[in-house]
Amino acid sequence: MTLAPEKKSKKTKKLSMKARYEALTRGLDWEPSYVAKDEMFPHLDYEGIKIHDWAAWEDPFRLTIDSYCKYQAEKDKRLYAVLDGFAQGQGHLSLTDASYLNAMKVFIQGVTPLEYGAHRHFAYLARHFAGPGPRFAALCQSIDEIRHMQTEIHTLSNYNKYYSGMHNWPENFDRVWYLSVPKSFFEDALSCGPFEFLIAVGFSFEYLLTNLLFVPFMSGASFNGDLPTMTFGFSAQSDESRHMTLGLEAIKFLLEQDEANVEIVQGWIDKWFWRSYRVTALVAQMLDYMLPRKVMSWKESFELYFEEQMLGGLFEDLAFYGIKPPRHVEDAIKEKELLSHQVYWTLYQFSFAAGFTTTAPTDEHLDWLSQAYPDTFDKYYRPLWEKEKKNIENGGRHFARGLPQLCQVCQVPMLFTEPGEPSVLAQHESEFEGEIYHTCSNGCQWIFDREPEKYRQAWLPVHQILQGNCGGPTVPDVLEWYGLQDGDAGEYIGSRDHKNWVAWQGEAAADTAAPTEKAGA
């Protein structure tokens, strides 16, 4: 090899955009000589995935640092301008109703902490992948996730000043029973090696189910006068599309690298589809019950975003690699007309111990549900609410007594029914080393049986309460340990948020009315 520096001074061939990007980002790696390569990247073998050529990773976005910073800074400037304006103008008074914020309470308690977790483990990928292309993509996502966590906090910070349920979200996340659903889900992913995490979060969560998980909150915001959250949603969109593209690139990369990877990846898709899908149970009830102004039903959302776009689109493409649609997907499809009703009915009864409030649907709302779920709602669920209406008229709003049994895997209370049998409660049991573990579905049982030594470790909130690890034996003890305050939990009608809302709307109406009266006088 000869170095001929003189030659290039005359006739230079400038780099193309692509070549320039690669020169800036790709050549940075080197083969270590002073430590062993598997010492430098020690976590790449144990999951069984084989990568032969890290350089085959195609960067979906050719972002250099300068363009990334410039673009993101401009987006944040616009977003924070909206947040400031909304706060200054008491924009929260233009929401459809204060009860809408229950959706956002679930969001800050259950989703925002996951963004932080994603920041951490994408940093892990940015450390442990042996190729600079995927490492840089992971690092971008790691700091994007900080952005999402913070813009969510800053978006909801203004509501927190006026409404209940949002004030203690980090401690809620670590302690409150229903939040162990998203927490255990994400910690399941955080405890994985780099490749499974990439499939779990990069592919299953960010790609396969993102439209079911994330979009309903943002659409709900736009339908209910929540301008800041909607703006946040739009602002996060271009990041998300980068993350989705990363997830898709990741799966293709793994499948193309070695044929033996296909079976491992299929197992992860099977696991993480069901794991993520179970988290959407909280979203399903939010869509159908918590939004004063409805966007679409869970069933419609599931059909459009999952059956049509994923099963119909994505998995047809993945068939090329020998990937099949996820195991247990049929069970999820059978459940689409039941899920939200079963979950909300449970949350309704247990909201005395939650960081949000619930209320019985109005007649108009019941009619909407009947229409949206013609095959199931009138048959199975409307009678429950009609009966509850009578209870309420007699002053006896129903709250559950006792504590629900939780699924060992997804940690949702065992409220689901067997596929195709809406009146048969699903109760699955597995035995591991002499102990019995309960799961809520075929999917969760399959996941448990695959890795019992992992799922036996779960910190199940109800077990913990019963063992006396959650502040004490009585409900008030536990609520205090949760850090909940008066007004956070229970029934919405008559709650602190409801009373304030009525009073503030009254003042606003009086303010608007006043000048007219004067003008008329």
Place this chain on the structure above:
Amino acid sequence: MQYELKTQVIEPQRHTFTHIAKRYGDKPASRYLEGTIDVQAKEHFHYRPTWDPTREIFDDSYSIFRLTDAYSFLDPRQFYYAPYVTARAAHHEAFATSLKYIEDRGLLERLSDGWKGVLTELVIPLRHLESAGQLILCNMARFGWGASITQAAAYSGFDRVGNAQVLSRAGIALGGGTADLLTEAKQHWMDDAALQPLRKFAEETIVEADWGVALLQLDAVDHLLYDLLYQHLDDEAVNNGAPAYSLISQHMSSWFDDNRKWIDALYKAWRADPELGETNAAMLAEHGGAAVDAALAAVTPFAARIDELLGAEVNAVDRITTKAAEVRAAYTGEQA
């Protein structure tokens, strides 16, 4: 004269989140605090990591350096994401302006052979060292305890990619718009005797599992190299007609000054910890001192090569030796 808009006045129920109010009282809190304090989960982790079942998913035992309260360390720059990317957008724009001026005026071509040699053989290959910094800081962003630490580490790791790109862009410009000098720089990094101790140091720091110790090692080598290349040689460049070097150098040194702020604040928090401060100070003396000694050994052949290229009167070896004594004294509390 001001005009008064009439708006509905509503008394807030609270002024900030409960976890912020517990520390600072119920008053409006900055976006940095609301976006940082206590946001990391800290208890009831469900599963042990498959890659290290002896620890929790987030665990403060990934480093010997610990804080009783993780949030006694705060980034003095108050960088949450928005101000961070805004500051970096300005930083890279300023560099682009300098580079354009350098290119328009043909300043790189006008450098003497000595200065060209310094850039080609020694400075541009450091893009690989920046890349090592990225790995080291990403490890810290994953395994640190508390969001104030992991956030600062992630941004600093991202900065390292930015630094590598600044050096690469200078290399592309010096190579007449081609990547030839980057290829050449990699060969220097892989083969040159002047760079091997540094590369060895980088590789050993990448595999250091304790993120606190790794930070000290990276920081020690930064102290010596950034001072030598972007302070000392910057002066030399100004005095000896190498404006292109100085115009690039200013951006590296302004980054270094900015980056020091969070690292120095972290050391300060380690020392000031009411319970662990004494232990931390002892370990800073031990591991900080050792890191400086190792870094000095690693950078000495590099500095000696500068003296060869630019002339012995540059005194590069003397400069790093003096600097090392100064940094060492800061760790150990002994006189330099």
